[in-house]
Amino acid sequence: MKLDSLTAAALALVLASLAVPARAQLRLPSLPSLPRPNLPELSASLRRELPALAELTQARHRRIGELLRERGDVVEADPRGEPVRRGELVLTAPSDALLAAARADGFDIARERVLDALELRIVTLRAPPGWDTQRALQRLREIDRSATVDYNHLYLQSGDTATPHAAASGVSSPPAAAPIGIKVGLIDGGVESAHAVFRGTAIHRWGCADQSVPSAHGTAVASLLVGRAEPFRGAAPAATLYAADVYCGDAAGASVDNVAAALGWMFSQQVAVVNVSLVGPANRTLEQVVRRASARGLLLVAAVGNDGPAAPPLYPAAYPEVVGVTGVDAHSRVLPEAGRGPHVAFAAPGSDMAAAGVAAAAYVRARGTSFATPLVAGLLAASLHEPDAAKAALAVAALARSAIDLGAVGRDAVYGHGLVGRTLRTEPSLVMVDR
Incomplete structure (x- = not known):
């Protein structure tokens, strides 16, 4: 198909915006040949998303620049x-x-x-x-x-939350769900357990010398994993949450040794599925820890990141033992800033959605592969009560069979096996008061 002049110009601008500044440019590893994107779909997506695309795909590199300026010590x-x-x-x-x-x-x-x-x-x-x-x-x-x-x-969070809004009338916390023996893990920032969506949820913490240091990102991801306050619902609302805070309020806190220690704790607690909505480069220590934990049955689910479709793969999602997750919008279109590649396993809602904020009754608008990831992790955790490599493989295969195939037929580099958790998206207007 031949692109019209407007779309061709937009595409050229987008590709130029995806060029990483020289200081932060990453070496692109050799990847297998991937299916070409559907040009009509890409064209329409570019028309809609172009104004924000350059901003979104450069977010991680801006954060790196801020870290270098503010925490150069x-x-x-x-x-x-x-x-x-x-x-x-x-x-x-x-x-x-x-x-x-x-x-x-x-x-x-x-x-x-x-x-x-x-x-x-x-x-x-x-x-x-x-x-x-x-x-x-x-x-x-x-x-x-x-x-x-x-x-x-250091590993950075893979998504953003907008300004918190108060809860709309009619949003209420149901009685505490009965425990069902499912444990699900979260390696992220701290979780605001006082939020209404976590009423009755058992939360075990690790890190920060047992102090609670709530963060916007960690709270939002946790709510999509185990939260519940009608009509809002996470993917595994009756599960017990094991939350490892690797930041403790410090943007320079999520280092490899800290993430590795958190994974070790998860396995010691016999957590079967762990959500990691953090991204960064390949690292030899992280690779060894992921490989060791996976061989012993721990299933790691991670965000593929928001550096754009032309960016190199980000980790831990790109390790072969990890389930990589991308995000889609309310119309089941892949987020244009989402990473692509053979490591993409599933797509799930990742924008036009509500999540819990750090205030006890606030909600935020969430966007990014960070927020699609807990939906997949929660769905996988539903059938896994303890680390077990064989059962984990069966759970992934079963979820793949239930996925809605999008993009190229079969597994592809954009949507993976396809879309899951479509009904877990909560429309923001249902739970928040717009200002």
């Missing part, structure tokens, strides 16, 4: 422009010989975490005074070329 960019903890390197299962040699070179141990449930030890080293982080990484790899060592990357 503890955050820097790696050679690909991704944010890392300044002067820190993470080692997975390091040998005693490597640690001894590192100490002899002037490295200090910043933190050590033993993930007993996963039988894994993670050590975070601090570079010697006067060394830059890249030089320190190279030195550790020279000492032991077989070691799993990498930067202590």
